[in-house]
Amino acid sequence: xxxxxxxxxxxxxxxxxxxxxxxxxxxxxxxxxxxxxxxxxxxxxxxxxxxxxxxxxxxxxxxxxxxxxxxxxxxxxxxxxxxxxxxxxxxxxxxxxxxxxxxxxxxxxxxxxxxxxxx
Amino acid sequence: xxxxxxxxxxxxxxxxxxxxxxxxxxxxxxxxxxxxxxxxxxxxxxxxxxxxxxxxxxxxxxxxxxxxxxxxxxxxxxxxxxxxxxxxxxxxxxxxxxxxxxxxxxxxxxxxxxxxxxxxxxxxxxxxxxxxxxxxxxxxxxxxxxxxxxxxxxxxxxxxxxxxxxxxxxxxxxxxxxxxxxxxxxxxxxxxxxxxxxxxxxxxxxxxxxxxxxxxxxxxxxxxxxxxxxxxxxxxxxxxxxxxxxxxxxxxxxxxxxxxxxxxxxxxxxxxxxxxxxxxxxxxxxxxxxxxxxxxxxxxxxxxxxxxxxxxxxxxxxxxxxxxxxxxxxxxxxxxxxxxxxxxxxxxxxxxxxxxxxx
Numbered sequence: 001x002x003x004x005x006x007x008x009x010x011x012x013x014x015x016x017x018x019x020x021x022x023x024x025x026x027x028x029x030x031x032x033x034x035x036x037x038x039x040x041x042x043x044x045x046x047x048x049x050x051x052x053x054x055x056x057x058x059x060x061x062x063x064x065x066x067x068x069x070x071x072x073x074x075x076x077x078x079x080x081x082x083x084x085x086x087x088x089x090x091x092x093x094x095x096x097x098x099x100x101x102x103x104x105x106x107x108x109x110x111x112x113x114x115x116x117x118x119x
Numbered sequence: 120x121x122x123x124x125x126x127x128x129x130x131x132x133x134x135x136x137x138x139x140x141x142x143x144x145x146x147x148x149x150x151x152x153x154x155x156x157x158x159x160x161x162x163x164x165x166x167x168x169x170x171x172x173x174x175x176x177x178x179x180x181x182x183x184x185x186x187x188x189x190x191x192x193x194x195x196x197x198x199x200x201x202x203x204x205x206x207x208x209x210x211x212x213x214x215x216x217x218x219x220x221x222x223x224x225x226x227x228x229x230x231x232x233x234x235x236x237x238x239x240x241x242x243x244x245x246x247x248x249x250x251x252x253x254x255x256x257x258x259x260x261x262x263x264x265x266x267x268x269x270x271x272x273x274x275x276x277x278x279x280x281x282x283x284x285x286x287x288x289x290x291x292x293x294x295x296x297x298x299x300x301x302x303x304x305x306x307x308x309x310x311x312x313x314x315x316x317x318x319x320x321x322x323x324x325x326x327x328x329x330x331x332x333x334x335x336x337x338x339x340x341x342x343x344x345x346x347x348x349x350x351x352x353x354x355x356x357x358x359x360x361x362x363x364x365x366x367x368x369x370x371x372x373x374x375x376x377x378x379x380x381x382x383x384x385x386x387x388x389x390x391x392x393x394x395x396x397x398x399x400x401x402x403x404x405x406x407x408x409x410x411x412x413x414x415x416x417x418x419x420x421x422x423x424x425x426x427x428x429x430x431x432x433x434x435x436x437x438x439x440x441x442x443x444x445x446x447x448x449x450x451x452x453x454x455x456x457x458x459x460x461x462x463x464x465x466x467x468x469x470x471x472x473x474x475x476x477x478x
Contacts, residue, residue, distance in 0.1 A: 010145045011452040016224050024221050032214045036207065043203040046477045051182050053370035060478055067473040071466055078217045079462045087134070088142040092152050100163050107167035111174025118175055 031077045038066050151456045155463045158425075162467050165421065166474055169414050179358065181407035182369050183476040185274070189255055194278065202476045205248045206468060212241025213465040216433075220458045223451025228440065231451055235437045238461065242430040249423045256406075256415065259398025261314070263321075264358075264405035265389035271361025273376065274405065275386055280348035282313040288334065291341030301343060309338045317345065324393030330383050333391075355382045358407065415475070422471055425464050432457050 016024070042063060049059045076082035081089055134141040142149055173180050184198035191201075215237040222230025262275035284300040293307055303312050310316040316337060320326045325336040326345075333345040355376040357367045367374040376382045389395060396405045404412035436457050445451045 008139060010140060010143055010148075011450040013143065014224050014452070014455070015226070015450070018225060021221055021225050025218065028214060028217055028221065032210070035210050039203060039206055039210065042473070042477060043199050046184055047198040050184075050370040052178075052368045056370070063473055063477050067469055070469050074213065074462055074466050074469065078213055078465075079459055085141075085143050088144060088149070088152070091142075092156055096156055096159060096163075099160065100167075103163065103167050104170070107171040108174055111171035114171075114175035115177050119177065 027077065031073050035070055035073060038070055042066055145452060147456055148452065148459070151459050155459060158463065159467075162418075162421075162470070165414075165418050166470060169418065169474065172410050172414065176408055176410075178366075179408065181411055183478070185276075185356070185369070186406050187252075187476055189260075191251055196276070199476060201248075201252065202472060205245060205252070206472050208241055208245050208248065209465045209468050212238050212245065213462055215241060216454075216458045216461045220451070220455045223445070223454045226446070226451070228443070228446055231440050231445075231454055232437070235433060235440060235454065239430060239433050239437060242426055242433065242461075246423060246426055246430070249419065249426075253416075253419075257398050257400065259396075259405050262353075262386070263318070263395045263397040265355070265386055266394040267355070267361060267364065267385050267389055268392075269361035269363040271357050271364040272359035273355040273357045273364070273367075275353060275355055275382075276375075277353040278351040280350045282317055283346045283348070285313065285316070285335055285337070285341075285343035286346055287341055287343045289342040291337065291339035293339035294337065294341040294343075300346075301337075301341075307338065317347075318397050321390045321395050322393060322397060324391075326393075327391050328387075329391075330387040333387070350383070353378055353382045353386060355386060418471060418475065422464070422467055425467070429457070429461050429464050432460065 045059050045062065049055050081092060140149070144152075187202055188196040188198045189201065190197050215234045219231050219234030219238060222234060260275075261279035262277070264272060264274045266272050284302045287294055287297055287299045287301065290296060290299075294301060301313075306312060306316065311319070317326070317335065320335045320337070327334050330349070333347070334342060335345050336342050354372075355367075357364045357374075357376065360366050364376065365374070367376075376385065396403050398405060399412045399415070401413070401416070403409060406412065436453050439445060439453065440451075445453060
């Protein structure tokens with residue numbers, strides 16, 4: 001293959017030393033522990049608190065918040081989007097979050113509006 | 120290799136002036152991120168459609184901890200234990216791949232090999248678990264869902280009494296001898312096993328009688344007495360109201376129809392009329408509205424498809440690691456790209472877990 005010196009090899013920038021690796025691994029195990037605990041908490045509440053009980057709304061909101069916490073840890077640490085350049089981080093997150101927030105709002109509002117018409 | 124150029128180029132610090140990537144990532148990695156955003160929109164669309172449908176049904180929707188409470192090899196109720204296990208398996212496989220990526224950044228070929236292999240195994244275990252769950256969902260519970268005489272629809276909970284045998288009353292074309300007992304040892308392949316034959320007969324209106332004295336008509340026309348232990352603590356959870364029964368509240372078990380309220384008679388009356396649905400397919404399901412079944416198969420199926428693709432990609436990368444392709448290339452970025460995809464699959468499952476099973 002022809003050698004080109006105008007192409008920057010970004011793939012090499014991610015290399016790190018043994019000491020840095022140790023630190024990264026420590027962080028990975030920490031996040032693993034957090035994700036496992038959060039999942040256990042979710043299952044515990046899911047099995048304990050029944051739908052329709054007075055606590056249900058609180059638990060439902062808790063589930064959604066914990067899910068977002070889990071998602072944030074996976075995206076920011078495991079997919080190391082948190083370590084990428086700000087430009088990349090926001091070009092991935094912002095369009096998605098804006099569009100999904102809108103879609104969730106409109107989807108649930110339409111669903112609720114359909115209910116009386118279907119019954 | 121053009122790595123030596125990287126430092127000079129970076130020195131000029133102009134992000135959007137051309138020549139350099141404003142994101143400081145390679146083309147492949149950037150495209151993987153863009154693909155994942157579009158795929159995330161697809162899954163987001165599915166889950167929102169699921170939410171829209173659920174909202175349009177008001178409260179008449181299956182409840183996760185009631186629907187998914189079975190474990191392989193065990194009877195009894197273990198709400199959400201199995202899906203929690205599946206979630207845990209996927210989280211752990213996400214951890215093993217990120218450790219593989221980390222090893223790649225140190226050019227540690229042995230480490231990459233080890234963690235990639237672990238992730239492939241984790242992925243296969245997950246797909247296997249999903250296969251069991253689908254199978255369970257399709258075959259359904261021992262009790263199924265019944266339509267009661269007043270028109271209300273209910274699912275049943277409790278411990279299904281064991282069927283010992285079918286005692287022949289009037290022989291048909293295959294089974295012989297009045298009083299002979301048909302067990303799982305001498306039952307025909309067409310009838311399957313006792314439980315299968317019982318459910319098949321119930322759905323085809325070939326069961327008659329009451330709880331203690333049921334008669335079954337088998338495939339060959341044989342009429343037999345069902346020798347079955349009594350069910351324990353049979354409760355009917357009303358899902359659709361009828362003339363006599365209102366919908367049971369998930370929060371209050373006293374709103375179910377218990378044995379003291381005549382649940383046994385109601386249930387077996389429905390069975391003898393053939394008003395029962397076992398399991399799920401594309402036409403009916405015992406868990407709730409038909410759309411629920413469609414969404415279950417489609418969303419978990421599409422996710423399972425992604426997992427399978429991920430396993431195939433990882434196997435390809437694994438072979439390249441063994442061949443030393445990335446060692447020669449000077450970096451293990453391919454592991455990182457496949458890793459991104461794999462984390463995404465885990466991420467989707469986190470949301471499916473919450474919105475399909477928990478809420």
